[in-house]
Amino acid sequence: MICEIGAFLHKGEGTKIVAHFKEDPRVLGAYVEAGRTSDLFRFREFGSASENDIVMLIANQIDTDSLFDEVCDLAGIDAPQRGLVFLMPLHTRIGV
Amino acid sequence: MLIAPYSGVRFFAQLRAVLPLAAYLIAFQLLILRQPLDAALTLSAGLFAVVFGLALFMEGLNVGLMPFGTLIGDRLPRRASMPVMLSIIAVLGVGVTFAEPAIGALQAFGVSVDVTRAPYLYELLNNWTLPLVLLVGLGVGLAAMLGTVRFVYGWSLKPVIFLTVLPTICVTLIVYANPDLRAIIGLAWDCGAVTTGPVTVPLVLSIGIGIANSAGKPGSSLSGFGVVTLASLLPILAVLGLALFVAEIRSPDEIIAAAKAMPAASTAAQARGFWSTSPVQEVVLGVRAILPLVVFLLFVLFVLLRDRLANRVFTTYGLVLAVIGMCIFNIGLTFGLGAIGGQTGAALPAAFMQIDTNAASPLYDMRLGLVLVISFAWVLGLGATLAEPALNALGLTVQNLTNGAFRKSMLMYSVALGVASGIALGIAKILFGLNLIYLLVPLYTLALVLTFFSTEEFVCVAWDSAGVTTGPVTVPLVLAMGLGLGKAVSAVEGFGILSMASIGPIIAVLGMGLFFRFRQGSDSEAEVEASLEGAH
C-alpha cells in the first residue's frame, strides 16, 4: 500500500526536507507547498498568521516507519513550536 | 447562471471602498460647510462609473496585466542577457513615467506659481518641463534597473534604502541652503510620489516577482518588492540636481525679467481642441496609460524573447477589461469623485476665513475652522487611499505571495492611516506656512531608524507602499484641496502634501510590523530561532 507522510513546518523547513529526500530510493515523490497558519505556531509574523511549509512525501508502506522517524528527526519536532508530522494511508491506486 | 455572483462580488468590493468616501464628502459639504450640492445627478452617475470602472480595472489587472507582467519577468532572465534585460527595464521605466497622468497635474501647478517669490520653481515648471519629466523618467528607469540587479543578486533592501535616502536628504539640505531654490524642495519630493500610479505599480511588481522567481536567490517570499521604492526616491535626486544646474546657469533676476516679458503667451495655448473635451480626454488618458506599455511588452515578448502568450484568451480578456475599466474610471473621476472633491475643496477655506462664494463665511472661528479643515483632510486621505487601485493591487500581491498570512485588509488600513496622517500634516504645512524640510528630515530619519529594526519583509512592503498611495483617486482630490487652500492663505507653493502622503505609510507599515513583534514578545520569536538552530 502507498502512504503519504505529511508535515506542517515553519517556512523554509519544508524545502530542506524535500531536498534531503529527493535522491532517497524509498521516496516515490517529494513535494513542498507554501501555506499560512493561524494557530500552529505561537509566533505570527504578520499579526494574525504566519507563513508555513507543507511537505508531502509519498512512499511504500514498508518504508514508512523508518521514513516517518527520519522526518520527525529532521524536522526536530521533539522541541516545542516546530510543527507536526503525520502518516496517512492512500488506499486507492497511485501513479508514479 | 453564475455570472451574477461573479460580477456581484467584484462590484460590491469596490462599492464598499468608494461609497463611504463619496458619502463623507457630500455630508461634509452639506452639513459642515452648508453649501448646496451642484449637479447631483451627474455626480451620482460619475460615482457609479468610478465603482464600475474600478471593478473592471481590478479584474483586468488580476486576469490580464499582472499574469502578463509575471510571464515577461519570468522569461526575461532566461532568454535575454543581463544588459539586454536591464535596458528593456530602463526603457519601461522611462515610458511608464510619460504615461503617468499625475505628472501632468504637477505641470498644471506651474501656472499658479508666483515668479517673484519662487523664481526657480516657476522656471522649472514653465520653461524646463521637458527636461524635468525626462529626468524624472530617467530616475525611474535607473531605479527599475537597480531594483532588478538587487534581487538577481539577492541583496537586502535595507542598505540600498540607506544609500539612497541619505544622499537625497543631503542634497535637499544643500538646496535648502540657497533661499531662491528652497521652493523647489516640495516639487522634487512630490515628483517622486507621483511617478508610480495604478498601471505602473502592478506591472512593475509583477515583472519584479517574475524575475525574482526565475533568477533571484531563494529567500523571502516578498523579495520581488523594492523596485517601486527606488522609483520614488531617485526622481527626487534627479529633480534636485536639475534645480542646482538651473541655478548655476540662470540668476533669479533673469528669470523674473523673462517671465514679465511674455505674460500672455501661455494663455493663448490654452485653446481646447476636440481631444481635450471632457469624455474624450478621459478615454485618451485611460488608453494612454495602458496601451503603449502593453504594446511595448508584447513587442518584447514576441520579438526579443520569441515567445508566445500561454493563455491568450484570458490575457486578452484581462487587458481589454483593464483598458475599458480605466476609461470608465477616468470619466467617473471627472464627473463624480473629482467634481465633489473640487466643490468641497473650493468651499473648504470658508470654514475659517472669508471667501467670495459663501456669504456666511467665515463659518466658524479661526481655531475651530483650522481643526475642521485638518481633520477633514485626514478622513479624506483615509477614504481616498482605500479606494486607490494601486494599493488594492499591492495588497493582493502581498496576500498571494504570503499565502494569505499577510492580509490585504491589514496592509490597506495601515497604509491608509499613514497617508491620512501624512496628508493632514501636509495641509497643516500649507495652512501654517511651515517649511517642508522641518517635516521631511525628522520623518525620514524616523523611517530609517524603523527600517533598521524591521524584518526584510516589512521593509520591502513598507517602502513600496509609499509609491502606491498617490494614484488617480488621491492626487486630484488632494491637489484640488491643496490648491484651494494654498490660494486662500496665499502660500508660496502648494507642493509637499504628496510627499507627506508618501512618508506616512512607510512609518505606519514599519510600525505595524514592529508592533506585532513587540506584542508577541521577543521570546516567542527567539524560541523559534533557537529551535531552528538547534535542529540541524
Place this chain on the structure above:
Amino acid sequence: MAKRRITYLTDALIITCIVQSARADAVVEAAQNVGAQGATVTYARGTGLRERMGLLGVTIDEQKEMIRIIVSEEQADRVFEAMFLAGQLDRPGMGIMFMNDLTRVATFIPDDVLDAAQRSEREGGDTL
C-alpha cells in the same frame, strides 16, 4: 541535545476542505470554536464542471483555498460539521470537503502532559 524521543499519537484524522478564495478564514474560525487546533491554509487553483460561464470560458474564482486540520477521533465529526456549515458547502459552487484516517501523528508534547497520559493509561483510563 540529550535523548530524543518521538511520541506517536493515534486515532487522528485529517480534514481537508476546499473553498472559494477568501472564505477559508471563516471556516477555520468555526473549526477553532469547536476545539480544533493547527489549521493550515494554502492557495490552490481549481476548475469545476458547473463553474464555467460566458463565451470566453472564464472560470469563477478559480482561486481556491485549501484548509487542512488535524483532529482527534472524538472531535472529528463535530469539527467536520462546523466547518461544513461555516463554509456553506450545502450551496452550489461553494466547495468540497473530506476526511481521512491518519495512521499516526507526531508533534511536540510537553513532558507533564505525557506523564499525565501515561499515568492515566496505567490506571486504565483513556489515552490522549
